[in-house]
Amino acid sequence: MWRGDAIYLLHNLILKDFRIRYRNMSLGVFWSLLNPLVMMGVLTFVFTQVFPRASTDGPFAIFVLCGIIPFNFFALAWSSATVSIVDNVTLVKRVSIPREIVPVSVVLGNCVHLGIQIALLLLLVIVFGKGVNVHWLWLPLVWVLEIAFVCGVGLLFSALDVYVRDMRYVVESANTVLFWLVPVFYPLSSVRPEFHFVYEYNPIAALILVLRTILLEAKPPVASTLVKLAFTSVFALILGYIGFRMLKRRFYDYL
Amino acid sequence: MAVIRFSEVSKGFVRHTGRRLLGGHLVHRLRNSAKEVFWALRDVSFEIGKGESVALIGANGAGKSTLLGLVAGLADPDKGTVSVTGRLAALLELGSGFHGDLTGRENVYLNGALLGLSRGEMKRQFDRIVDFSGVGEFIDEPLRTYSSGMIVRLAFSVAIQVEPDILIVDEVLAVGDQSFQAKCLERIAAFQRSGNTLICVSHVPSAVQDLCPRAIWLDHGRVVKDGPSANVIEDYTQVRLAAVRS
Numbered sequence: 001m002w003r004g005d006a007i008y009l010l011h012n013l014i015l016k017d018f019r020i021r022y023r024n025m026s027l028g029v030f031w032s033l034l035n036p037l038v039m040m041g042v043l044t045f046v047f048t049q050v051f052p053r054a055s056t057d058g059p060f061a062i063f064v065l066c067g068i069i070p071f072n073f074f075a076l077a078w079s080s081a082t083v084s085i086v087d088n089v090t091l092v093k094r095v096s097i098p099r100e101i102v103p104v105s106v107v108l109g110n111c112v113h114l115g116i117q118i119a120l121l122l123l124l125v126i127v128f129g130k131g132v133n134v135h136w137l138w139l140p141l142v143w144v145l146e147i148a149f150v151c152g153v154g155l156l157f158s159a160l161d162v163y164v165r166d167m168r169y170v171v172e173s174a175n176t177v178l179f180w181l182v183p184v185f186y187p188l189s190s191v192r193p194e195f196h197f198v199y200e201y202n203p204i205a206a207l208i209l210v211l212r213t214i215l216l217e218a219k220p221p222v223a224s225t226l227v228k229l230a231f232t233s234v235f236a237l238i239l240g241y242i243g244f245r246m247l248k249r250r251f252y253d254y255l
Numbered sequence: 256m257a258v259i260r261f262s263e264v265s266k267g268f269v270r271h272t273g274r275r276l277l278g279g280h281l282v283h284r285l286r287n288s289a290k291e292v293f294w295a296l297r298d299v300s301f302e303i304g305k306g307e308s309v310a311l312i313g314a315n316g317a318g319k320s321t322l323l324g325l326v327a328g329l330a331d332p333d334k335g336t337v338s339v340t341g342r343l344a345a346l347l348e349l350g351s352g353f354h355g356d357l358t359g360r361e362n363v364y365l366n367g368a369l370l371g372l373s374r375g376e377m378k379r380q381f382d383r384i385v386d387f388s389g390v391g392e393f394i395d396e397p398l399r400t401y402s403s404g405m406i407v408r409l410a411f412s413v414a415i416q417v418e419p420d421i422l423i424v425d426e427v428l429a430v431g432d433q434s435f436q437a438k439c440l441e442r443i444a445a446f447q448r449s450g451n452t453l454i455c456v457s458h459v460p461s462a463v464q465d466l467c468p469r470a471i472w473l474d475h476g477r478v479v480k481d482g483p484s485a486n487v488i489e490d491y492t493q494v495r496l497a498a499v500r501s
Contacts (some may be wrong), residue, residue: 004371012368096328165275252330
């Protein structure tokens with residue numbers, strides 16, 4: 001049996017991801033910033049110049065960045081966690097490490113990327129004159145909830161991908177669809193009230209709403225949204241963990 | 256005291272050609288076709304005591320790798336029970352956790368953690384690992400600049416420094432130059448003397464006869480013979496020769 005130090009292993013796996021990703025980029029961190037900035041520019045152009053629409057709270061660029069960053073993190077971490085077990089077959093079939101560590105390390109590895117983008121977001125909030133407020137103290141909690149949610153989803157889909165190899169394409173398509181179903185470039189007020197519950201129970205949508213409340217309106221997050229966000233995140237984490245434990249028994253046979 | 260005990264262990268693999276994709280799963284469900292099982296191990300029973308050194312021999316496809324997978328806890332048996340006590344390090348495909356873009360040092364840290372070293376153990380062992388490998392100043396160069404011999408030396412050095420209770424050596428001693436091989440054998444002998452358990456795997460039995468007094472011969476998933484390695488290997492060699500002649 002494997003009797004190692006799981007935290008130390010996790011630390012090393014995250015470090016490996018980070019090193020491999022940034023060693024082959026001459027501009028390093030700059031690439032982490034470029035993608036959300038380009039997306040922000042394009043969406044701002046489209047929805048202020050091409051389809052001008054009802055005004056949103058605060059500058060549209062920040063409004064849309066509050067949507068892009070959580071969504072991008074979710075999409076990237078989910079799809080890279082999904083393929084993590086199959087792509088690391090040499091580890092999973094040769095070393096008896098706890099297999100949960102593999103998808104979790106991929107999700108946490110993406111957090112390095114995320115941290116840089118959050119810093120960019122907060123910086124732009126200040127640059128656009130929105131300023132710091134006391135409700136920023138909620139930010140660590142809501143981000144941790146999103147990371148927990150992605151860990152749960154990542155665990156479940158990485159295990160499913162072992163059995164059904166086209167799961168990765170399902171995830172890719174789902175991400176394309178989700179971009180429109182999550183309020184990245186529109187406010188919740190544009191959505192008919194009877195559909196609001198869909199957004200509140202979707203942790204990514206809920207996180208975007210909470211971020212806008214805190215950063216743009218300088219208000220504390222709505223309690224009911226926060227509770228639903230916490231509930232779905234913890235539920236996804238538990239479900240993903242249990243599902244992974246059940247499915248991992250036959251990994252060796254299917255890899 | 257037995258550190259490894261197999262009692263009536265069977266392990267089968269479902270033949271699932273094409274069932275890895277969604278379409279394959281659907282076709283299988285719709286046709287309701289029976290599962291076709293390939294038995295890699297059938298009713299295998301044996302015990303390995305603490306401090307024993309055992310060679311596992313058999314042709315390709317005899318079930319050696321499956322058996323090691325069960326010992327290492329990578330898979331569960333379909334029938335029977337497997338019990339293993341103690342820390343295990345398997346030199347299965349040395350360096351499977353290595354990455355070409357990382358330096359030797361970074362790979363040592365990563366592989367040590369994969370094999371179960373804690374942060375403190377790693378700190379204490381690091382210099383010894385590098386010394387043993389003889390990689391020298393290349394330790395801070397990316398692994399892709401290493402020769403294949405250097406990679407194997409580094410991987411072996413990490414695995415042996417994990418100080419396992421059970422060491423599995425799988426066809427790996429045929430690599431590295433002669434002086435390094437001699438160093439490895441010396442290290443393995445020291446490992447045996449301190450009362451640890453060793454399992455050697457090979458399809459070239461003469462290579463393991465000197466290391467292991469006992470041998471288990473597997474064929475088509477069954478134990479054909481289990482006993483003193485000289486006897487088992489003699490019989491095995493005769494059968495192989497007969498098969499080649501006919």
